[in-house]
Amino acid sequence: MKxxxxxxxxxxxxxxxxxxxxxxxDSHVLPGFARLAKETASLAAAAEVGxxxxxxxxxxxxxxxxxxxxxxxxxxxxxxxAENRAFALAFWPDSRGMTPKALAGLIAAEDPVVRDAQTFAxxxxxxxxxxxxxFLLYDEDPAGSDAYRCALIRAIARDSxxxxxxxxxxxxDRYAALMRAPGPDSPYRSQDEAMQxxxxxxxxxxxxxxxxxxxxPMGTFDKPRPKxxxxxxxxxxxxLVIAALNSQKQLALMLAEGDAGLQxxxxxxxxxxxxxxxxxxxxxxxxxATPDGRVRVEALQQRVNEIRELVAQELxxxxxxxxxxxxxxxx
Amino acid sequence: xxxxxxxxxxxxxxxxxxxxxxxDAGAPAFLSAGRAADGSYNLYxxxxxxxxxxxxxxxxxxxxAAAHPERAEAVAFARRPGRFALVLNCVSGAEIAxxxxxxxxxxxxxxxxxxxxxxxxxTENDYxxxxxxIGLWDASAGYRRIGEFGSGGxxxxxxxxxxxxxxxVVANGGVETHPDTGRVKLNLPVMQPNLSYLSxxxxxxxxxxxxxxxxxxxxxxxxxxxxxxxxxAMQWQGETSDLRPVLGLHRRGAPPIAVTGPEAEMRxxxxxxxxxxxxxxxxxxxxxxxxxxxVQLSDVATGRITGEVAITDVCGLGVTGGALVASSGxxxxxxxxxxxxxxxxxxxxxxxxxxxxx
Numbered sequence: 001m002k003x004x005x006x007x008x009x010x011x012x013x014x015x016x017x018x019x020x021x022x023x024x025x026d027s028h029v030l031p032g033f034a035r036l037a038k039e040t041a042s043l044a045a046a047a048e049v050g051x052x053x054x055x056x057x058x059x060x061x062x063x064x065x066x067x068x069x070x071x072x073x074x075x076x077x078x079x080x081x082a083e084n085r086a087f088a089l090a091f092w093p094d095s096r097g098m099t100p101k102a103l104a105g106l107i108a109a110e111d112p113v114v115r116d117a118q119t120f121a122x123x124x125x126x127x128x129x130x131x132x133x134x135f136l137l138y139d140e141d142p143a144g145s146d147a148y149r150c151a152l153i154r155a156i157a158r159d160s161x162x163x164x165x166x167x168x169x170x171x172x173d174r175y176a177a178l179m180r181a182p183g184p185d186s187p188y189r190s191q192d193e194a195m196q197x198x199x200x201x202x203x204x205x206x207x208x209x210x211x212x213x214x215x216x217p218m219g220t221f222d223k224p225r226p227k228x229x230x231x232x233x234x235x236x237x238x239x240l241v242i243a244a245l246n247s248q249k250q251l252a253l254m255l256a257e258g259d260a261g262l263q264x265x266x267x268x269x270x271x272x273x274x275x276x277x278x279x280x281x282x283x284x285x286x287x288x289a290t291p292d293g294r295v296r297v298e299a300l301q302q303r304v305n306e307i308r309e310l311v312a313q314e315l316x317x318x319x320x321x322x323x324x325x326x327x328x329x330x331x
Numbered sequence: 332x333x334x335x336x337x338x339x340x341x342x343x344x345x346x347x348x349x350x351x352x353x354x355d356a357g358a359p360a361f362l363s364a365g366r367a368a369d370g371s372y373n374l375y376x377x378x379x380x381x382x383x384x385x386x387x388x389x390x391x392x393x394x395x396a397a398a399h400p401e402r403a404e405a406v407a408f409a410r411r412p413g414r415f416a417l418v419l420n421c422v423s424g425a426e427i428a429x430x431x432x433x434x435x436x437x438x439x440x441x442x443x444x445x446x447x448x449x450x451x452x453x454t455e456n457d458y459x460x461x462x463x464x465i466g467l468w469d470a471s472a473g474y475r476r477i478g479e480f481g482s483g484g485x486x487x488x489x490x491x492x493x494x495x496x497x498x499x500v501v502a503n504g505g506v507e508t509h510p511d512t513g514r515v516k517l518n519l520p521v522m523q524p525n526l527s528y529l530s531x532x533x534x535x536x537x538x539x540x541x542x543x544x545x546x547x548x549x550x551x552x553x554x555x556x557x558x559x560x561x562x563x564a565m566q567w568q569g570e571t572s573d574l575r576p577v578l579g580l581h582r583r584g585a586p587p588i589a590v591t592g593p594e595a596e597m598r599x600x601x602x603x604x605x606x607x608x609x610x611x612x613x614x615x616x617x618x619x620x621x622x623x624x625x626v627q628l629s630d631v632a633t634g635r636i637t638g639e640v641a642i643t644d645v646c647g648l649g650v651t652g653g654a655l656v657a658s659s660g661x662x663x664x665x666x667x668x669x670x671x672x673x674x675x676x677x678x679x680x681x682x683x684x685x686x687x688x689x
Contacts, residue, residue, distance in 0.1 A: 081570050087520035095507055095517040096461060125520045187572035197571075211515045219511050325366065325660025325678040326605065326621035326646040331394060331411060331440065331551075 021194045024254050025176045030168075032072040032247065033079075037168040039068040040161040043133075047157035051150035053137045058153075059234070062137060065160065066130050066231055070243035074205020074251070077197060078179075078187075079170030088121075089129045089163040092230055093216060099135050102127035106152060107144035114148075114155035121159060129163070131231070132156055138233035192320050199255055199319050203311060205248050210304040213241050217285045218297055224288040235283040242277050245270060245304070252307075255315060262314055269310050273303035353686055356403040356421035357384035360651050362684040363658060364393025364407060368676035374407040376421055377683070379651040380672040381664025387419045394440030395489075395682040399470065400448040406430070408453075410680075412437040412510045416453065418474050428474035435459055436466065436479075437510055441489045444470065445531060446496040452531075454487035454501065455479070461507045461518070463487035465499070465533065480533025484525045485518070489553040491561075493528070498536055500561055501527045504549040506568065519568055524550040526563060526581055539587050541579065548575050552606055552682075556613040559583065560631070564604030564618050577604030578618040578627070580634060590616070590629045592636025599623050599639065605646040606682055610655040617655055617667065621646045626657055626667050640667050647683035658683055 039061070046061035069090055072080070080086050091099060102124045106113070113119045126132070133156045136142075142149060179197075182188040188197065212230070217237070219225035229237040249270035256262045277300055280287075287293020353359065359376030366372055372393055373386040387407070394410040403421040414437050416430040432438050435457060442453040451468040463482030469475045484503025491500050505524030507517045516522075523546055528537040541548060547569040554562045560582050567575040576589035577600045591597065601622035609616050609631070619626050621644050628638045640657075642665060647658035655667040658679035665671045 077570060078572070084520070091520055093517055095509065098521070207515065211512045215512050215515075225511070326644050326681055327624070327660070331681060 019180070020254070020257055021191055021198070022180050023257070024198055024251065025179060028247075028251050028254060029072075029075055030172055030176060032068075032075065033164070033168040033171050036065070036068040036072055036164045037161075039065040040130075040157075040164040044154075044157040044161035047154045051153045053139070053142060053149070053153070059137055062130065062133055063234060063236060063239075065164075066134070066234070066236055066240060067243045069130060070240040071247040073208065073244060074201050074248055076204065077201060078175040079167050082170060083166070084125065085163050085167050087125045089160055089167075090131060091125050091129050092131045093212060093228065094126065094131065098124070098126035099132050103132060103135060103152070104143060107148060110144070110148050114151045117155070117158055117162065120155045121162075128156060129160055133160065134231050134234050134236075195255065195319050196321055198251065199311075199316065199321055202248055202251050202255065202315075203308065205244060205251075206304060206308045206311065209241055209244050209248075210301050210308060213237070213244070214285070214297055214301040214304065217288045218294060218301070219288070221291075221294065224294060226284070226286045226289050229285040229288075232284040232286070237285040238277060238280055238283050241300075242274065245274055245277065249274070252311060252315065255319065259318060262318065265310060266307075266315070269303075269307050273300065273307055276300045276303045350401075351403040351420060351422040352401065353398075353403045353421070359384050359421070359686050361647075361649050362396045362398055362405050362407075362686060363647055363682065364389070364396065364680035365677040366392065366680070373677075374405060374417075374419060375677065376405075376686070377664070379656075381656065381658060381675070381679075382673050383675070383677070385421060385424070387417075387421070387424050389417055390415070393680055395442075396684045397442040397444060397451065398684055398686045400444055400446065400687055402448065404470075405684075406442055406451060408438050408440045408442060411439045412456065412458075412508065412514070413440065414438065416442070430468060430474055430476075432466070433476065433479075436464060439486070439488050443490045443492050443499065445492060450477075450531070452490055452492075452499060454482060454490050456486070456508070458509045461485060461509075463501070463503055465490065465501065465529065480529070481535075483527025483529060483535050483538055485522070486524075486549070487527075488551045491553050491555050494555060494557055494559050497531060499529045499531065500553060500555070501529060502550045502553050502563060503527055504551050504566075505546075506549050516568065519547065522547060522549070522568065524548065524565075526550060526561065526587065528583060537583055539581050539583075541587055541589070545575065545589070550579075552604065554608045554616070556609045556631075558613075560609075560613070562607045562609060562616045562618075562631075563587075564607040566604060567602030569602075571602060573602070574598060575602055577602065577620060578607060578616065578629065580616070580631065588634050590618075590634050590636065592629070596627065596636050596639060599625055600627055606648040608648040608650060608655070610650045611653075617648055619645045619648050619657060621660065626655075628655075628667075638668075642667075646681045647679055649683035649685060656683070 043061040043065045046058045178186040179194045188194040217229035252266045360379045361377040376384040392410045397406040408416045414432045418428040436455045439454040451470050453466040455464045455466045464479045467478040469477045486504035486506045487501050488504045489502045503525045505522040526539040548565040552564040563579045578590040581587040600620040603622040605619040607618045626640045629636045644660035649656045660678045662675040664673045
């Protein structure tokens, strides 16, 4: 019996390593989007129950949805991007302050688009999705009537759930199969290309965490920008950094499968960054406004950049990603 | 003993620089930024075979350059989001001027002179406003900053003087970036590139946009034909699996058109047009893709792709003696579709800049 179990385990392991893309899909991508769909469905349900901005259940549901998004926000290709879904679900960063303006416009006009899901899908992406909802739930000076804001909150929550559901379904029903079976009918000509797409997603995700999630509020030493932190109103900025790092650690370890040494180095480097984040005790990254706090956020950013370095220097070559002087420059 | 270089530098310091011509600089055919084998960055003057005639050190990785129409002066731009550009005397090697982007601005890596070489125009980012600007520098008075105007869009990149000598064409890439966040793209959900035609005093004469499905196709690099036809290279910011052209053509007063061909050939460019150039007397146009490792050739009259040549990490394109040439990040300088003209240990950066006085 023991031998049989061992034999089955060996077979499973052999199948797994022969299909690294499938493993990433089954253990990382599909569960991540299923979770996003579930959390946003809970958010929509919570908004139906109570649409008061300060409702703790509603706020908790938004937090859950934002964390679930942070866990897949690096997977911005295929179904995530199709039909502008990611732009509509996660309009961040909002470099020109479009979200407050777009929401104020809807509220001032009591725009009837909120009544119907299909028409609501036509409004500016700046007024849709989880970050628009965060603005409404934490707006210190809410405008308009309670009834309209309630309808708007419900419309955004429903729309977000629909977008996440569409992403999850499209990944599950269509795109996963295309990644599993590279060839003429797939966007990927080979398994290597599919692995490289996942590698690129990891690199982009780490860059977003270092340069946007942390770098944007840091601004410059003379001009820190705490109000540019992701979801600072909800006090979730650091928590989203941690959610993203945890998810990207899982992906990195899977991409390094077969090289135990590299896996160990990657794990240790991610753990150093996660420990640095856990020790930060600065939920909205507001500390960037003080010299001490900024140094600590900068240290965390440095830890994330160390992961990027290791990923580019060691994991990239292992997956056949070469670093051309011009090809990787992008200008 | 006075060395020639020391003597010239002394003259430059005294404001007595002889007006060296491009012939004095060895009559280079092209300028190119590059990285030497020791890791240092330089601006190079190249002969028609891509062999360096001179090299002038620059402090960081370069991008493109602007060659003065008459004097042997080149403006070497830092790679974006750089804050510096060096004006170099290509005979003596002396630094004639150092352009520093004003407070709140950075360069994008490209610039153009007016026909007489009196004014230099540079593409810049007003990054707090997220708006493109064109900086004006007086090339006849030590490259003093003399003004600026709007670029007609966001993220201006390449800029050229139109053949009429009275207007500029600017590739507004549409992508907003901020130096605090490096090269991260901040506005993809709402980006909108365009080609803007501006008078030399900044009036917007015409703005051309591709149809809505190309909203995420960032217009970055340009070439002009003598009759004013503009070729523009684009970089797709959307899904890699989307099929989008990397090359377009535009004539003022008409809508822009995309250069297209069989799906496989379009896909091979990886949605990324690097440099673009007219050749064969303007009958044909080439666009490079470092990501695809290809130079794609097209017929201008039909707007159709006619062929491609594979060159690893290719980007810079030029025309010399009627022949299309290409430079690459692996140091190869080649006649496209023909023989390798030279190999070097220098990694050639994105663009070959033609020296008209050469």
